[in-house]
Amino acid sequence: MTVELNGAPLVLAPRTTVAAVVASTGAGGGRRGVAVAVDGEVVPRSAWGTTELSDGQRIEVLGAIQGG
Amino acid sequence: MAERTTDSEQPTTERWELGGRDWSSRLIVGTGGFRSLSQMEAALEASGTEIVTVALRRVDPSAQGSLVELIDRLGLFCLPNTAGCYTARDAVRTAHLAREAFETEWVKLEVIGDDRTLLPDAPELLAAAETLVADGFTVLPYTNDDPVLAARLEAAGCAAVMPLGAPIGSGAGIRNPYNLRIIVEAASVPVICDAGIGTASDAALAMELGCDGVLLASAVSRAADPARMALAMRRAVEAGYAARRAGRIPRRLHAEASTTDDGLPELG
Numbered sequence: 001m002t003v004e005l006n007g008a009p010l011v012l013a014p015r016t017t018v019a020a021v022v023a024s025t026g027a028g029g030g031r032r033g034v035a036v037a038v039d040g041e042v043v044p045r046s047a048w049g050t051t052e053l054s055d056g057q058r059i060e061v062l063g064a065i066q067g068g
Numbered sequence: 069m070a071e072r073t074t075d076s077e078q079p080t081t082e083r084w085e086l087g088g089r090d091w092s093s094r095l096i097v098g099t100g101g102f103r104s105l106s107q108m109e110a111a112l113e114a115s116g117t118e119i120v121t122v123a124l125r126r127v128d129p130s131a132q133g134s135l136v137e138l139i140d141r142l143g144l145f146c147l148p149n150t151a152g153c154y155t156a157r158d159a160v161r162t163a164h165l166a167r168e169a170f171e172t173e174w175v176k177l178e179v180i181g182d183d184r185t186l187l188p189d190a191p192e193l194l195a196a197a198e199t200l201v202a203d204g205f206t207v208l209p210y211t212n213d214d215p216v217l218a219a220r221l222e223a224a225g226c227a228a229v230m231p232l233g234a235p236i237g238s239g240a241g242i243r244n245p246y247n248l249r250i251i252v253e254a255a256s257v258p259v260i261c262d263a264g265i266g267t268a269s270d271a272a273l274a275m276e277l278g279c280d281g282v283l284l285a286s287a288v289s290r291a292a293d294p295a296r297m298a299l300a301m302r303r304a305v306e307a308g309y310a311a312r313r314a315g316r317i318p319r320r321l322h323a324e325a326s327t328t329d330d331g332l333p334e335l336g
Contacts, residue, residue: 006126026129033136033146035124035169042164060126062165064136066108067123067151068098068236068263068285 001055012053019048025061033064081309084280086258087174087206087227093118094275095305096147096260098285101237102294105138111288112142115298119145121176121285123152124166136170147208149176154189156196163200175200176230176262176283177209186236190217194224201225210262213247219254228257230283233274234264237286241270245277252278268297268304275308276316 002011005021012021018036027034036043037060043051053059081094098121102108112120120139139146148166153159156179163175179196181189188211200207206227211217213231221229231251234240241264242248252259261274262283271282282305291297 025127027127032140032171033122033134033169034127035165037161037165040161042161042168045168062124062169063127064122064134064146064148064169065125065128066099066102066135067149068100068121 001053003053003056004058006060015052017049018043018051018053018059021053021059022048022061027061027063035062036060037062081306084258086260086281087208091118093302093305094281094309095271095302096121096281096283097288097298098149098283099135099139099289100151100285101289103289105135107294108289109138109142111294111298112144114295114302115288116302117144119147121147121149121283122170123149124162124169145174146170146172147174147176148172149210150178150196151180153179154181154192155179156192156199159192159196160199160203163196163205164203167205173204174206175208177207177226187232188212190214193217194220197221197224197226208260213244213251215247215250215254218251218259222255222257226257228260228280229255230260230262232263233261233270236263237290238264239266239287240264241266242273242277245273248274248277248279265301268300271301271304272308272311275305276312278312281305 001014002009039058083090083092093116095115095117096119097112097115097117099108148170150159150162153162159179166175177196179189179193180186193209197207197209201224208228208230209221209226210230211221218229218231233242258280260281260283261279265271265284265287274282288294288298288301
């Protein structure tokens with residue numbers, strides 16, 4: 001299946017979890033300062049390991065940056 | 069005997085409350101614009117700040133070092149912002165993501181109306197504030213220096229109002245001190261001057277006008293020597309607060325002698 005990760009297409013095995021995608025970005029699973037939205041909806045950290053992605057979904061993995 | 073007030077050990081500001089928590093420093097520092105994390109660390113330490121702002125963006129795998137780890141190591145409170153949001157909907161979503169990322173209900177709410185001036189979009193800002201208050205957030209809105217909008221934001225349940233002195237990053241200082249005074253006079257939540265500060269005298273003026281705190285980023289992060297400017301800002305905020313509490317003399321058109329004419333000799 002193909003999803004969109006931070007605006008770029010990404011081919012994943014079926015039933016890949018949000019946690020696996022977060023890990024693939026190097027953002028680190030348990031680290032504070034990371035948040036995930038799937039199709040615009042926030043996925044709570046506690047649900048990353050159990051939320052399976054499906055074809056065509058848009059995933060945003062966000063991290064802390066310097067900002068005023 | 070008069071209370072001694074010149075002791076250098078005596079704090080020049082008093083503790084204050086923001087969002088139901090007790091703070092010592094009245095200077096909030098944005099982390100944007102520093103050229104390196106080590107430079108940021110030195111400036112944050114020199115500033116004496118307890119609260120720093122951060123933003124959320126798509127993760128960059130090549131990012132060096134962890135901003136959050138640094139902030140945690142310094143023991144500072146992480147205040148996420150909604151920078152870059154142009155609609156209430158985007159700002160509310162960003163705030164919810166920030167709540168997940170930083171495990172805090174606090175948000176510096178920015179809803180921008182124009183990319184040239186970065187001035188707030190008042191209707192969108194108020195709508196976002198109302199939604200986030202209802203969602204249980206502690207909302208600190210970056211707002212225009214508009215007393216009516218500030219009152220509306222307070223009525224909506226915001227924990228503070230944060231009027232600008234001038235556009236973000238402009239360093240133009242406090243362009244309308246009268247409006248800031250009117251906002252301070254009417255507000256019963258803390259007023260934090262956010263944006264426009266260029267140098268130490270601007271921060272001191274904000275406090276002399278009665279603001280409870282100052283939030284700045286570029287004035288320190290883009291200064292030639294950020295740590296030195298951070299220390300200057302810390303002292304300016306303390307000095308402005310002390311001067312406000314001390315009660316300044318009125319401005320007069322004509323002179324008023326400080327030396328009495330009584331006992332003046334006739335030497336002619």
